[in-house]
Amino acid sequence: MTRYHALGIGGCLLIMAVIVGLGPYSSPAMFLPDQGASWYYWKLPEPDFFTRFVAWSFYGLHQASMWWLIASAQRQRPGYTQGLHRINRWALAINALFVALHIFQTRWTYDGLAQDVSVWSSQFSVIFMLVFILIMENKRRGLLFGKKVGWFEEPGRFLRRYHGYYFSWAIIYTFWFHPIEDNMGHLLGTFYTLMILLQGSLFFTRFHTNRWWTLLLEVFVLLHGAVVAYMTQDSGVWRMFLFGFFGLLVVTQMHGVGLSRAARWLVVALYFVTILVSYWGSPEKIPEVLNIPAAELGLAFLCAGLILWFLRTSAGRKLQPPD
Secondary structure, X not given: OOHHHHHHHHHHHHHHHHHHHHOOOOXXXXXXXXXXXXXXXXXXXXXXXXXXXXXXXXXXXXXXXHHHHHHHHHHHOOOOEOOOOHHHHHXXXXXXXXXXXXXXXXXXXXXXHHHOOOHHHHHHHHHHHHHHHHHHHHHHHOOEOOEOOHHHHHHHHHHHHHHHHHHHHHHXXXXXXXXXXXXXXXXXXXXXXXHHHHHHOXXXXXXXXXXXXXXXXXXXXXXXXXXXXXXXXXXXXHHHHHHHHHHHHHHOHHHXXXXXXXXXXXXXHHHHHHHHHHOOOOHHHHHHHHHHHHHHHHHHHHHHHHHHHHHOOHHHHHOOOOO
């Protein structure tokens, strides 16, 4: 990574400090009792039109602004640079503005979009973002231990051209789904969101394609998922999240940053040793570490197949990016 990435991360940390400094944003008395995995706890029991209007209006303006910038950048095709284009500065400014507005809106009316949509919609928006990354990166690092899936090339090229629209929706929707909160799970999620908003502001720059930086963004979900599971579940399911995403690192992600053979074997050894230590006394649960990588890789094949089918239709042929 470069010093500019360090500056960006520093900016994200500064925003996190502001969030913590302005907290707390709620108290347990504000919420209904937790009602299970499909229930989102952090929402008001009696929302009204105004609280909904504010959240959806700010989200809509944020989303429309970024989609307009992405479309403008694709029309201009400015070329990749070591610096920032004017449109990148606009993207950074717009994202910073709406981050500030979301902090203010949480203090003012509290509710995010969660009042009106399923908690699963937020989670699966990010899951599919990670799946699309697997398809896009197949050309560079392969899908299984550095081995490429040949027929992923066409879906991957399509996603590399148009992924900005989906990724922008996934992360901005998730950002406004949640209110701003100062507990550890929300803070990690907000920090992750800020880093992806930063990444989404750097299109057509070399910062956007830096492989160590993009690896960090992919792997951070390992920490976030494990911590949130540890905080909210009593069954030890945090291990499934931790080692599930660690497994994706071993199978796919670490093969794209030029690690030496010895370094890759060291990562593999660390993976297996920590699994054995963590599951000591309950070895029958070890197979659960395969759930996440199996699901992500399976979805990668399914989505790539659906995209390939779409590209064979008349509508898809019109959207075919050039070779």
